[in-house]
Amino acid sequence: MGRVSFVRLTDVAARAGVSPGTVSNFFHNPSRVAELTAERIRAAIDDLGYVPNDAARALRRRETKLIGHLAFEVANPYSAEFVRAFDREARALGYTVLNVSSEGDHELQRTLIETFVRQRVDGVLLTPTGGVGETVDVLKGHGVPVVLTDNLDGAAPAVAYDDRLTGRLAAEHLVNLGRRKIAFVGNRDGVEIIARRLQGVRDVLAGVPDSSLEVVDLETRSVASGRVAAQRLAALTPDRIPDGIVAVNDPVGIGLLNVLSHRVRVPEDVAIVGIDDIEFAAEAVVPLTSVARPIDDFAAQSLRLLHSQIHGDATGGERSLVVLEPRLIVRESTVPGTAT
Amino acid sequence: MGRVSFVRLTDVAARAGVSPGTVSNFFHNPSRVAELTAERIRAAIDDLGYVPNDAARALRRRETKLIGHLAFEVANPYSAEFVRAFDREARALGYTVLNVSSEGDHELQRTLIETFVRQRVDGVLLTPTGGVGETVDVLKGHGVPVVLTDNLDGAAPAVAYDDRLTGRLAAEHLVNLGRRKIAFVGNRDGVEIIARRLQGVRDVLAGVPDSSLEVVDLETRSVASGRVAAQRLAALTPDRIPDGIVAVNDPVGIGLLNVLSHRVRVPEDVAIVGIDDIEFAAEAVVPLTSVARPIDDFAAQSLRLLHSQIHGDATGGERSLVVLEPRLIVRESTVPGTAT
């Protein structure tokens, strides 16, 4: 096997006694190469340990088979799960994903996007939680196809779960369990996705006469914030202490659980519902009921959409918005004895 | 700003009325370019919205400024935290990191490594838990610098935390708290790193007369496995039920906590120590005491070592093994009232 990586396609050609063009055909138009020749080339390739140079290929071909993925909120395990799923899908189509995260730093985000452009990625997936208008514009300015997730403002084609329905499913579940004093825990700092979930909760409670809604704002959507929120809820006057809580995502739900399970009975006194159904939810102190947003589908659709953008298969042109349906997973944090 | 990304260096040169060589100098030898000329070039660049093409640059320069990072065990949050830290360090030196994970799939791993070679990454960081001999050989065969973490078998330069000491710190802490019936929970399937941690625990107990050690084997090192282990421990005969547990990592520790905290008092009846000190540890049902392996240092050293491998700064040649010191973080899972 190979020496120190200075093997070029030309070397393979020489060794196999053919022209470089033929070796190239061997890779890209195998049908045009005679079996006998192919055999010789194959031999030459692994005698020399040849591995093609993608930079050269990309230069000539004007496509890199790279996809840029800019994620925010990497702290959230859901994000990590998404990356895994998306990577897998992308690999199946021959793409390599460049995963980066801006950690909410605007300046850094600019830099990362520029890196994508320098690398001439074939397309970019943005998994943000805030505004991305400017970023989308920059990419479009460079002719780079873009797809968004969880963002339906129409700046670019997008895939998203129905947030309002998500909120509704959670609230309905609690109401059906007889809970009336509901709390919604999550930060609202202009994040559309959360406003919509809250709206879904409101939709449901509007139809339940004796119900009440308490909204608890958070700094972040982390386990730590969930804990803080729990303290705050516990400090409320008795009549306002909720018997049902919708957490904006699972980490927050788990934070709530970790603190509340010391003080009250879950779910008897307080039932808690999370959102996302991260792997961890099922393993919490009290297994957490959650509105699942199945990730394989999410990732697959995102890639499909991006891929069609890249190939200009104008499937409905710019207006492609894919909306997925979440579904409720019931566990012990709302219904006792649901254990496996 | 830029049209549809077909702007070449040559176009900038034309627009600025200079030769391509000068524009190139503008980027790489700014001192050689007269200020007046530089001004014109600068103007041309943002008139046209020029962004250099890294593929072309890489081809000519024979360096890509890309680093490949193959991780295993992505499920573990520690892994995610490491990626963030390593990325940050790498970016500071102008590298872009290609993060991938083989999910334990051997065949896939081969493919991913080949991708690194095709991309002609400048170096590779391997963050494995199992054998990597073959992988290291392949990369070396292609002349790609490699650095390992948590693997001191000498196949390549490496950075690691002192595992034996890690085990010792955990065990000493428990013994100092008066615990004598110790359990070690973790899978041992040939993973060196774990064998060493266990050895550290043994080192300590060997010096404590009336102590005993129970080893619980796991399938994986996840929260779920921790839960399973908890069931198994609880089922032991009373005289073997431990009063101190060392979990092979934090997720396992949290799984143990999540189940045990329902049945016994933690830490009064059982004290639990995890390893890694992931962010989540502090937020568990009962904040988890953990042997921290500070990640910033880990990432920084890994990059430093890889960078010096890339530049052939033979700092001790092939024999560079960097060993870091873990430290104990005490929380309520071992000492009550440690809360903040």
Next chain:
DNA sequence: CGCAGCTTTTGAATCGAATCAACCCTGCCG
């Protein structure tokens, strides 16, 4: 034997930036 119609193979041109030897000026010194 010649030729149409395939299948294979060839090799020069090309992608976009980096490199570097050669060249052009200016100014200064002897």
Next chain:
DNA sequence: CGGCAGGGTTGATTCGATTCAAAAGCTGCG
């Protein structure tokens, strides 16, 4: 006034693979 140093600039060549028009081989048929 000629020579020289050195700051600025030039542009042909190169990196490694892909492309494609054209050439070369081959078959079978009249």
